[in-house]
Amino acid sequence: MLEETKDTEEIVERVAALDVGKAGVVCCTRVPREGTPGRRMQEVATYSTMTRSLLGLSDRLRDLGVTRVVMEATSDYWRPAFYLLEAAGLEVWLVNARDVKHLPGRPKTDKLDAVWLAKVAERQMLRPSFVPPREIRALRDLTRYRTDLVNARTSEKQRVEKLLEDAQIKLSAVASDIFGRSGRDMLAALIAGERDPKVLAQYARQRLRAKLTELEEAFTGHFSAHHAGLLTQMLGRIDAINADMAALDVRIGQEVAPYAAAIAQLSQIPGISPIAAHVIIAEIGLDMSRFPTAAHLASWAKFAPGVKESAGRKKGRGTTGHGNSYLARVLGNCATAAGKTDTFLGERYRRIARRRGKRKALVAVGRSLLVVIWHLLSAPDTQFHDLGSDYYETRIDPERRKRNHLRQLEALGFKVTLEATA
Numbered sequence: 001m002l003e004e005t006k007d008t009e010e011i012v013e014r015v016a017a018l019d020v021g022k023a024g025v026v027c028c029t030r031v032p033r034e035g036t037p038g039r040r041m042q043e044v045a046t047y048s049t050m051t052r053s054l055l056g057l058s059d060r061l062r063d064l065g066v067t068r069v070v071m072e073a074t075s076d077y078w079r080p081a082f083y084l085l086e087a088a089g090l091e092v093w094l095v096n097a098r099d100v101k102h103l104p105g106r107p108k109t110d111k112l113d114a115v116w117l118a119k120v121a122e123r124q125m126l127r128p129s130f131v132p133p134r135e136i137r138a139l140r141d142l143t144r145y146r147t148d149l150v151n152a153r154t155s156e157k158q159r160v161e162k163l164l165e166d167a168q169i170k171l172s173a174v175a176s177d178i179f180g181r182s183g184r185d186m187l188a189a190l191i192a193g194e195r196d197p198k199v200l201a202q203y204a205r206q207r208l209r210a211k212l213t214e215l216e217e218a219f220t221g222h223f224s225a226h227h228a229g230l231l232t233q234m235l236g237r238i239d240a241i242n243a244d245m246a247a248l249d250v251r252i253g254q255e256v257a258p259y260a261a262a263i264a265q266l267s268q269i270p271g272i273s274p275i276a277a278h279v280i281i282a283e284i285g286l287d288m289s290r291f292p293t294a295a296h297l298a299s300w301a302k303f304a305p306g307v308k309e310s311a312g313r314k315k316g317r318g319t320t321g322h323g324n325s326y327l328a329r330v331l332g333n334c335a336t337a338a339g340k341t342d343t344f345l346g347e348r349y350r351r352i353a354r355r356r357g358k359r360k361a362l363v364a365v366g367r368s369l370l371v372v373i374w375h376l377l378s379a380p381d382t383q384f385h386d387l388g389s390d391y392y393e394t395r396i397d398p399e400r401r402k403r404n405h406l407r408q409l410e411a412l413g414f415k416v417t418l419e420a421t422a
Contacts, residue, residue: 016061017118018071019110020078023049027057028114030122031064042118044111054081058088066090070121072097073129082131093121093128100126130300132285139255140282144326146248147279153241160187160234168221174214179238182208186219187235191228252278262286265376268384269369270345271338276330283327286377294374301327303367328366335365344387345369351392 019026025047033039045060047053061069069085070093071078078094085092100117120126132140157179161172171178171186178187185203194200201215208215256263256278266277284297291297298304302323339349345365352361376382402418409416 012068012122012124014064014066014068015118015122016064016066016069017114017121018069018081019114019117020071020074020081021049021110022075022077024110025049025054025057025081026110026114027061028111028118029061029064029066030118031066042115044114046110049077049080051080051084054084057081058085058090061085061090062088068093068121070095070117070126072100072117083134093126094131095121095126096129130284130290132282133287135255136282136285139252139278142248142252142255143279143282146245146252147326147329149241149245149248153238153245156234156237156241160231160238163227163230163234167223167227169223170218170221171215174211174218175208181205184235187231190223191232191235193228195223256281259286261380262377265380265382265384266373269334269338269372269376270341270343270386271334271336272369273334273337276334279326279330280373283324283330284373284377288374288378291374294371297374298367298370301331301370303328303331303363303370331366331369332362334369335362338365338369342389344389344391347389347392 014029014031016027016029019028027043027045027047029043029045031041033041043064047057068091071081073094073096082092082094095117100120131137161178164171164178169190171183175183177183182203182205186200189200189203197216197219200219201212204212204215259281262281263274263277266272266280267274272280284291284301288297291300295304300323335345335349338345339353339361340346345368348368349361349365352364372384376384406416406418
């Protein structure tokens with residue numbers, strides 16, 4: 001039985017495609033042939049990626065009346081051409097290279113790639129990737145750099161712990177944080193030449209003083225001048241990174257000032273701190289019209305299982321794929337934090353973790369967070385309302401038990417009629 005589809009065969013009349021490299025750009029432009037309906041004219045030219053050359057490319061595209069420019073996401077080389085053409089008022093699409101894969105068996109050159117991309121683009125067979133507006137991109141640069149600094153600081157802290165293990169100083173086995181006030185005082189004393197375990201243990205503060213005996217045992221090692229020199233450099237790098245992060249936090253605070261209302265909205269969600277809200281806004285923006293539904297946002301972020309089926313059999317075991325790593329990291333941290341709260345999201349995390357493991361629970365709760373985030377950002381006046389940690393027990397579990405009992409009784413041959421008590 002034939003069914004009518006909603007697909008429309010629309011050709012983009014004036015389209016350009018760019019094959020972008022580090023030093024050069026190959027541009028294929030396709031426009032209608034004047035006076036000959038159905039025929040196309042094509043121009044392929046190579047430009048430098050220097051600013052003046054790209055400005056010349058922009059002028060040429062405007063002269064030809066190009067309405068859409070399409071380019072592949074090739075490393076970071078696409079950024080200069082994309083930003084410049086976008087500033088010139090052209091509609092620029094960034095597309096996933098996987099969606100434009102060349103047909104097998106055909107030769108591959110930069111020119112042929114540009115022509116192929118133009119032909120696919122003019123037939124409306126591509127979808128644009130999400131590229132946030134300029135002000136969000138500026139915030140994204142700052143938040144991503146902050147994340148990179150956190151990673152660098154973590155690596156340096158791990159080197160410190162390895163160095164202490166090499167010197168048989170077992171401080172991390174006693175203190176939960178060797179970089180707190182007590183730990184830094186102890187490390188400074190080691191660098192200064194103090195080797196007496198009893199003296200070093202006396203630098204403990206507050207609750208750590210209950211472990212003086214263990215600390216004395218932990219400081220019984222062979223810490224040498226060689227270790228002291230390396231430890232000095234490592235702690236210096238950690239302090240420098242902390243200073244850089246403090247300066248970066250000031251700049252991020254200035255950039256997110258216009259988004260104070262959205263940050264306050266997202267901070268209502270369990271597990272999402274203001275810093276996490278900054279990263280989320282930097283990665284997905286504020287305009288949720290880019291994602292028609294919450295499911296589209298979850299799919300773009302790769303927090304929804306992919307569909308892969310062949311011959312009636314599903315393959316891939318429901319894997320989500322690789323999405324935005326910065327967004328995935330912050331959602332994972334938020335899901336972990338939410339799992340420790342007495343809220344609906346916390347109970348959801350614990351229920352799934354018991355049955356299917358923590359990794360699946362992180363993805364499931366991360367997707368729930370994205371759904372809530374989409375609804376909040378889609379309606380700025382909306383406020384978050386927690387369903388409560390007893391949501392499953394009071395609403396879902398009773399219905400599930402009722403259905404199970406009904407099925408069991410019907411399987412035994414009974415016809416069951418339910419009547420609620422007063």
